[in-house]
Amino acid sequence: MKTAVVYYTFGGSTKREAERLAGELGADICRVSEVKNRNLLTSFIPGSFQAMKQKATPIRPLSLDLLAYERLIIGCPLWANYPAPAFNSIVKLLPPGKEVEVFICSGSGDSSKSEPKTKELISRQGCRVVSYRDVKTNTPPGKIKE
Numbered sequence: 433m434k435t436a437v438v439y440y441t442f443g444g445s446t447k448r449e450a451e452r453l454a455g456e457l458g459a460d461i462c463r464v465s466e467v468k469n470r471n472l473l474t475s476f477i478p479g480s481f482q483a484m485k486q487k488a489t490p491i492r493p494l495s496l497d498l499l500a501y502e503r504l505i506i507g508c509p510l511w512a513n514y515p516a517p518a519f520n521s522i523v524k525l526l527p528p529g530k531e532v533e534v535f536i537c538s539g540s541g542d543s544s545k546s547e548p549k550t551k552e553l554i555s556r557q558g559c560r561v562v563s564y565r566d567v568k569t570n571t572p573p574g575k576i577k578e
């Protein structure tokens with residue numbers, strides 16, 4: 433099954449999990465970046481508020497065509513109990529009718545507070561969540577070293 437892992441990372445831990453998954457599944461991988469560069473401060477303010485409001489922030493064009501994949505796996509960090517804003521931007525690009533797998537990386541390993549709303553967002557896009565998984569990371573907040 434042709435699979436793509438599409439993810440956003442700020443600190444690098446979601447990147448590690450996305451690369452692990454893509455390697456295991458032989459999937460293509462696509463890192464999403466926001467148009468506006470964030471630092472640690474702007475990830476907390478306004479990033480956390482954008483996350484809580486499920487706001488989609490502008491992202492750069494994806495490096496792959498999501499229509500070409502039968503299986504889409506999307507991942508991102510948890511900010512203020514909600515997926516980081518770039519997640520919402522990815523969801524808007526999902527071709528309706530796709531089955532979607534979600535993984536959320538967080539310090540707590542618990543995104544249950546926003547899980548129903550995240551699933552609802554994806555179903556409003558005309559897609560179906562077939563799996564949802566929390567990944568507990570031990571990454572202290574900080575920006576990825578490029």
Ligand SMILES: Cc1cc2nc3c(=O)[nH]c(=O)nc-3n(C[C@H](O)[C@H](O)[C@H](O)COP(=O)(O)O)c2cc1C
Nearest residue numbers: 442443444445446509510511512513538539540569
């Ligand atoms: C702005 C911000 C808000 C965060 N809020 C939460 C939170 O509400 N719950 C939690 O468990 N971890 C929270 N974290 C920790 C991250 O979810 C965790 O470090 C995650 O692994 C980061 O992924 P990344 O390295 O791919 O960016 C937050 C981190 C940042 C930067």
